Amino acid sequence: NAGVTQTPKFRILKIGQSMTLQCTQDMNHNYMYWYRQDPGMGLKLIYYSVGAGITDKGEVPNGYNVSRSTTEDFPLRLELAAPSQTSVYFCASEASGDYGYTFGSGTRLTVV
C-alpha cells in the first residue's frame, strides 16, 4: 500500500509560470485535502474534496485551482506563480468522516 503519493518532491518555478502538483491515493478514500505549510503558521487548508466531482475552497484558495475527476487523484494547479506561493504543500486523504488523515510526504515549491 503506497498511501498518499505526491509528485514532484521539489520544484523551482519562475514568477508567472504554471504547474500542477500531483496527488494520488490508493486507499479508496472519499475525502481529500490540500494544505500549505509555512514556518510558524501551521497548516492552512487550500482546497478540499468530499468525492469525485465535488470540490470546495478552504481558508487560502486564491491563486490555486483543483479538480477531482477520480476518487484516486486530486491535483492542485498553480496558474500564475507568485513568490507568496513559496511553501511546502501537503495532500491528505481520509475515509468518510473519521478524521483519520493520511498525509503525503509533501512538495517543496520555491517561486523566484
Place this chain on the structure above:
Amino acid sequence: QQQVKQSPQSLIVQKGGIPIINCAYENTAFDYFPWYQQFPGKGPALLIAIRPDVSEKKEGRFTISFNKSAKQFSLHIMDSQPGDSATYFCAAGGGATNKLIFGTGTLLAVQP
C-alpha cells in the same frame, strides 16, 4: 472562532523529561481533537486523538488531557527520548464540516 491556538512555539527538554504542549479553541462545535507528529522532510502523521466525552487518553508514552469547560487540551510526552524530537501539531474538527483546523506547531527538541 475557527482558530486553534498552540503554545509554546518551541520547547527544549532533557531526555526523560515531560514536555507539555497546549492548545486552545473557541468553536464549541468541535468534537475531535488529534495530535500530529512531523519529522523533517515528512508529512504529519496522526499520533493520538481524543473526543470531548473523556478527559484523558493515553497511548504508550503519549497522553492527551482535555478540559471541555476551558476549551483547552494538551499533549504530554512521558519519559521523552531524543527520537521524539519533531514538530507537533494539534488540530480540531467537527461541526458542519470534516475539515481539521491546525495549530501553528511546536518544535520539540529532546536533548540526550
